[in-house]
Amino acid sequence: MRNLLEFQAPTDGEVTLCEVDGRIHSMNYEYANVNVFTNTVENHPQIYIMRDSLYPIKLGDDAKELFLSVEVPFLKQLVQIYYEQGYVEMLHLAASHNKFILSNLAKIVLKTINNIDRVRTMFNPTFKQSRMKIISDISWNRNWMNSPLRCIAWHSDSTKIAVGTCDDTVRIYLKNAALTPILKCKQQKNITAIEWRPMSDSEIAVACELCIIIWNVDPHSVVTRPSVSNAIILQRNNHQPIVSIAWSPYGDTLASVAAQDSTVLVWDVEFNRTSTLKRPGCSGNSLLKWSPNGKKLFCATTTLVFRVWECQTWKAERWNVLTDRVQTSCWSPCGSTLLFATTQETIIYALSFVKSEFIFAHDSSNSPNAAIPLYDVSKVDIDGIIVGGIIQNMDWDPTGNHVAVIFSETNYVAVFTVISDPVLQLNPSFLVAGTPDEYPCLIAFQKNFHEGACLAIGWSSGRLQYFPIIYSDLASSDRVKKNVYYN
Incomplete structure (x- = not known):
């Protein structure tokens, strides 16, 4: 199995800024400026949230x-x-x-x-x-408890990003916008996830410890603090702490899971009604991911078990991991392949689904009920730097060409190139380094970046970096189009 020794070490003392036509560019962190190499992200909102600049958190006893x-x-x-x-x-x-x-x-x-x-x-x-403690352990964020940035989410159709911070506030940053809408209310405590509603320009779901808040943020409004009276609050007894939410690709339903609740709730948001997906067992759930084609819903529990629900019949296929639980997963853009990683193994696994049947694309006759080990990400020493280990989070870009991974103990973002034909492969591409005193906490690919791919990286310092991967010549553009997954 391939390992991380195939990567090249970043330049010592420099921040990795972008990839343009296969060439990696970096600069000394004191003078780093991605616009020197490409202007594709010069209008993206600049985000650097210092913990000292956040609203102070007032506890109930202090107020009394x-x-x-x-x-x-x-x-x-x-x-x-x-x-x-x-x-x-x-x-x-x-x-x-x-x-x-x-x-x-x-x-x-x-x-x-x-x-x-x-x-x-x-x-x-x-x-x-x-x-x-449960939220901190389950979160995709490497340091959910102390990081200024707790979660990020790109809008699917516009250059707009929502950022949840440790003061229980969600800020909406828009391209070339003078105002930054701020979402905050007393029910919004311990934010765990943010998801923009598909097919909508203004609605966003914020998952908190005890409830889900559906905010309506009018992009043309001059009001920077929308009132909670314009929001929908979704809450159910014993469905807490809510740790993961997922909109269906058409935005008609919202699914949610809680770490101390064995059920998956599927919400009809406008009517505040729920349907329940439940299987025997008392374990809670930790992770939800709806496939981009809307046919399947991935759900990981707080134990060895995870399930993939068939959304037409709502029947679930049950799988077991070897140790502990699934930590993170991501779907291919067409919904035919699922990558996942566990909290104990340093391996990226793959499951392939063909024509709604749960089978493997490779060697399915011999191992129909086991995942394919795709890449070994064990810790390695590359020219003096330590990379790899247990995976904290990973994301697959919308074109299908790149998978980004962050680790729970090392300080670099690993980006792989995806080859889908004839057999799914991950090839080492490059490592992204931040400043010497920071490590990556969050990653998310922009959903509407037309020049290639753009990875947002939330660093422990509160800095949000945009890492563009650009294909400027025609040959590379054709290669990007051909590598996109299709059903």
């Missing part, structure tokens, strides 16, 4: 210090705790008071809840962890 304490009736206290912290904290408050009947009843209910949680923990260890 601003007010004088008053005597509040017991029943009113229960109501306030219920709305602010939930029913479990309300039961704890009731159990701690000297209301004999009510306190004893609350203690019985709490004991029952604890016993139920113990049983659930036997089947799903995530129930023992705090929600923040």
Whole structure:
């Protein structure tokens, strides 16, 4: 199996800026400017979010210090705790008071809840962890807890990118725009994912710990802080913490999964109605990816199991990984191939789906129920730099020519060239280096970049880099078109 030793090490002390006609360009990080080599991204919004510039996060206890304490009736206290912290904290408050009947009843209910949680923990260890810890472990972001940038999402039809930050704010950056819309409300806590709605210029779904908020951001409005009264809030009991969402390619339905809920919810957003996809077992779910052709829905659980749902019949094909769980995955542009990686193995795996049947394109007669190991990304030393390891996230560009990968422990972005004919292959292309004191946390390919491919990289410093891969001559343009996957 091929490995990362085939890559060339980036130039020491320089930031990798772009690839133009197969040539990699880099500059000293103090003077780095991609516009020296190509003007294809000169109008892209410049984004550098410093943690100190974000809105301070006010915790509930800090806010309470601003007010004088008053005597509040017991029943009113229960109501306030219920709305602010939930029913479990309300039961704890009731159990701690000297209301004999009510306190004893609350203690019985709490004991029952604890016993139920113990049983659930036997089947799903995530129930023992705090929600923040669960989100941080499952997130595609290498450092979700502390990174200024938590998630990014490109619009499918325009040069517009949404950025979620650690102060629970979503900022919408548009090409050549003077204003930056800011989305924020009290329900929007611990942002985990952002997805633009297909076939819409203004709607975006923001997944949070306890709910999903569908914002409507009018691109022609001069209002920079849209009101939550214009948004739709989707929430269900026990469906939390929400860790992944996916729109169907036509934007008619939204799917969501939670780390402590075994069900997949498919939302009819306008009517706030849900359908449930469920299979036996108490494990939660960690990842959703809808295939670009809309025929399949990939769903990974917090255990060894992952499923691929057939969206016409809503029947699921079940698969098992060898250890732990699937960390990340990406579909080919035509939806015929799925790449994925786990949290314990340094291998990129591939599954091929042909004519709605779950079979392999290679050696299917001998191994019909096993994934193809495609590339070994174990840690290697390339001229003094360490690259590779466990994969944190990967993305496949819309033309089908490139796959980008970031790792959980090393500081470079690996970009592969995809060869689809006659057999799917990943060929080493180049490594992207940032400044000496930063590492990549997020990656996402722009969906409407016509000059080739453009990879957005969110670095730990809060800098968002655009890495264009340009094919300027006719021969290269023809090669790009031929390599696109077709059904």
